[in-house]
Amino acid sequence: MGINKENKSEYNNDHAHSHLPSDPELRVKAIETLLLNKGLIDPKTLDELIDTYENRIGPQNGAKVIAKAWVDENYKKRLLNDATSAIRELSYQGRQGENMVVVENTTDIHNVVVCTLCSCYPWPVLGIPPTWYKSDEYRSRTVREPRKVLSEFGLNIDSKIEIKVWDSTAELRYLVLPLRPDGTENMNEEQLSELVTRNSMIGTGLPEISK
Amino acid sequence: MSRLHDMGGRYGDGPIPIPRNKNNQVENGEPTFKHDWHAKAWAITLASGALGEWNLDVSRHYRECLPPKDYMNYSYYEKWLAGLTNLLVDKKLVSIEELKKFISLVQEDNSTKDLKENVKLDARTWLAKDVQKTLGWGGPSLRKTDITPLHKIGDCVITLKNNPNENVIGGHTRLPSYAMGCKGKIFSYNGTHVFPDKNAHGIGENPLPLYTVEFKASELWGLAAENGNDKIYLDLWEPYLKIKA
Numbered sequence: 478m479g480i481n482k483e484n485k486s487e488y489n490n491d492h493a494h495s496h497l498p499s500d501p502e503l504r505v506k507a508i509e510t511l512l513l514n515k516g517l518i519d520p521k522t523l524d525e526l527i528d529t530y531e532n533r534i535g536p537q538n539g540a541k542v543i544a545k546a547w548v549d550e551n552y553k554k555r556l557l558n559d560a561t562s563a564i565r566e567l568s569y570q571g572r573q574g575e576n577m578v579v580v581e582n583t584t585d586i587h588n589v590v591v592c593t594l595c596s597c598y599p600w601p602v603l604g605i606p607p608t609w610y611k612s613d614e615y616r617s618r619t620v621r622e623p624r625k626v627l628s629e630f631g632l633n634i635d636s637k638i639e640i641k642v643w644d645s646t647a648e649l650r651y652l653v654l655p656l657r658p659d660g661t662e663n664m665n666e667e668q669l670s671e672l673v674t675r676n677s678m679i680g681t682g683l684p685e686i687s688k
Numbered sequence: 689m690s691r692l693h694d695m696g697g698r699y700g701d702g703p704i705p706i707p708r709n710k711n712n713q714v715e716n717g718e719p720t721f722k723h724d725w726h727a728k729a730w731a732i733t734l735a736s737g738a739l740g741e742w743n744l745d746v747s748r749h750y751r752e753c754l755p756p757k758d759y760m761n762y763s764y765y766e767k768w769l770a771g772l773t774n775l776l777v778d779k780k781l782v783s784i785e786e787l788k789k790f791i792s793l794v795q796e797d798n799s800t801k802d803l804k805e806n807v808k809l810d811a812r813t814w815l816a817k818d819v820q821k822t823l824g825w826g827g828p829s830l831r832k833t834d835i836t837p838l839h840k841i842g843d844c845v846i847t848l849k850n851n852p853n854e855n856v857i858g859g860h861t862r863l864p865s866y867a868m869g870c871k872g873k874i875f876s877y878n879g880t881h882v883f884p885d886k887n888a889h890g891i892g893e894n895p896l897p898l899y900t901v902e903f904k905a906s907e908l909w910g911l912a913a914e915n916g917n918d919k920i921y922l923d924l925w926e927p928y929l930k931i932k933a
Contacts, residue, residue: 492774493777493787494758494773494774496787496788498791501763502724503795504766504769505729506794509728510794515810516808517812519814522735522814522819523728523731523735524816525820526734526819527728527731529823570824572822572824572826574826575826576878591696593695593696594748594862594864595693596764605721605730608718609704609707613701615704616696617700618704620866621909621912621914625914629706630704631713640915641919642918642919642921644864644920644921644922645923646922647862647881647923648828648829648881649878649900674716675716682714
């Protein structure tokens with residue numbers, strides 16, 4: 478097969494987006510009103526989507542997965558072996574989490590997740606990524622200097638601990654299984670899930686015992 | 689050879705913009721959407737994608753094809769909006785004239801006057817009642833094929849040095865430039881997945897073997913590596929890899 482020329486828009490200087498107003502609120506309003514007017518979007522769908530990710534899907538889901546893995550050795554095995562199925566056991570599945578991988582922190586290994594090319598993130602268990610995860614700074618630096626990046630989050634990783642950085646370049650989505658903090662032996666699954674922060678499941682934080 | 693979005697390893701970026709509380713501690717909680725227009729831009733992009741006129745790889749490629757000046761100036765959701773606008777026009781869901789008309793209307797703040805009372809929804813439009821079902825299914829990229837993967841776990845491989853997209857010059861690819869021409873080891877095999885280098889250009893899904901490949905930090909960054917034994921893992925399709933000689 479020969480090499481094709483790139484699609485037309487690539488070389489077209491008259492990009493449609495260049496007509497958009499400078500105020501982003503007006504940009505959204507223009508596109509939204511146009512699409513509504515053409516019947517191409519249903520306003521109730523927009524409300525349902527926003528409500529879902531503001532109120533129902535978020536790091537509280539991932540925290541339940543982690544807490545369950547801490548108290549149930551068999552679940553942890555299933556989670557590390559086939560994360561997609563194990564996470565679906567808790568009814569978390571679907572968009573941007575179709576193929577899940579869970580990577581385990583140990584006393585010798587610290588995992589951290591990034592997407593250098595865009596902002597891939599496991600939506601069903603963590604929701605919509607925070608601003609810093611989508612920032613140029615995090616995307617550019619995490620693969621080259623993960624230790625410096627983690628230190629900015631207050632995590633100073635001992636040089637004897639190996640760091641594994643997972644760059645989400647395909648449709649696999651990564652979730653970090655942090656170490657269960659010491660002194661939590663008497664806590665139940667629900668109490669444990671309260672300790673699991675969003676950042677601890679990305680690898681830029683640890684569970685918060687003082688919480 | 690690369691585009692601005694391909695920024696892994698780049699020098700010059702400052703501290704990570706981490707939100708902190710008044711005691712200067714890292715703040716985990718952050719609103720899902722900082723502004724209403726962020727939420728709207730995000731939701732409109734998802735709802736437009738659901739019309740079925742393009743796939744995820746196409747929408748990524750459109751964001752990546754923004755002129756470098758715009759890519760750098762735009763905030764995250766501004767990139768989404770710009771990519772979406774170009775897609776809507778290129779895929780003929782709206783015309784450039786309609787777009788310009790509605791831009792004028794909102795600038796005069798009388799856009800609602802032009803909204804018909806009872807708009808008939810297009811047959812392709814994503815309905816609110818289907819939202820949960822569609823989200824729950826998602827858009828899996830794993831495909832069943834009878835392709836036998838070329839590489840085994842533990843095999844040493846070298847990534848392509850340049851032009852990973854064999855079909856389209858300057859086309860979409862998911863091999864970041866920081867990992868081009870580098871030695872790695874097959875860490876795991878993930879089945880055959882839709883190949884973005886083709887799927888982003890409307891030349892079919894072409895599912896191909898996808899591997900997770902392990903690279904030593906010393907291989908990617910040489911003496912600049914913080915700790916040469918740290919590892920970086922990338923999910924790479926078979927055409928990105930050559931067998932190590």
